[in-house]
Amino acid sequence: MSVTVGFWRQRKRIAEKLKNPRILNITFHTFRHWKATVKCHKTEGIIYVKELLGHKDIESTMVYINIEKSLFQMKSDEFYFKTASSMEGAGKLIEAGYDHITTFNGVMLFRKRSNDLSEK
Incomplete structure (x- = not known):
């Protein structure tokens, strides 16, 4: 074959x-x-x-x-990372364009592409 x-x-x-x-x-x-x-x-x-x-x-x-x-779509492979330990902090990051990635040891990890022109 x-x-x-x-x-x-x-x-x-x-x-x-x-x-x-x-x-x-x-x-x-x-x-x-x-x-x-x-x-x-x-x-x-x-x-x-x-x-x-x-x-x-x-x-x-x-x-x-x-x-x-x-x-x-010419997106960068680089990211900004932020953490949040409360729902309030997580909400602010989501409003700023960050995506929730995972939660590790009670800390929520977020990321946003570095070519995003909105506030870091």
């Missing part, structure tokens, strides 16, 4: 098990797009992605860049 046939069979099994027919649209080319999109997001280097994909024309690579911008 070839790799392609094995992939198709596995893809069909997963689509049926998850009752998600959209999985049948996933191809090897989908993985190529995903890899390029993630690399572009992490490195922000269009020339690197162009070379990775073997494109001769930068315009071909720009397709991946546009996908990356819409997928990740």
Whole structure:
């Protein structure tokens, strides 16, 4: 059995098990797009992605860049962190745009993306 046939069979099994027919649209080319999109997001280097994909024309690579911008919406991977030990403190952080992440040893942990222009 070839790799392609094995992939198709596995893809069909997963689509049926998850009752998600959209999985049948996933191809090897989908993985190529995903890899390029993630690399572009992490490195922000269009020339690197162009070379990775073997494109001769930068315009071909720009397709991946546009996908990356819409997928990740240019959000930073850096966060501000705050803690709260009371419901009042937690409420103020939520009003300021922080998201509750977890509670550890009675302390609530919150985070907000660093590119959020509202007050830290």
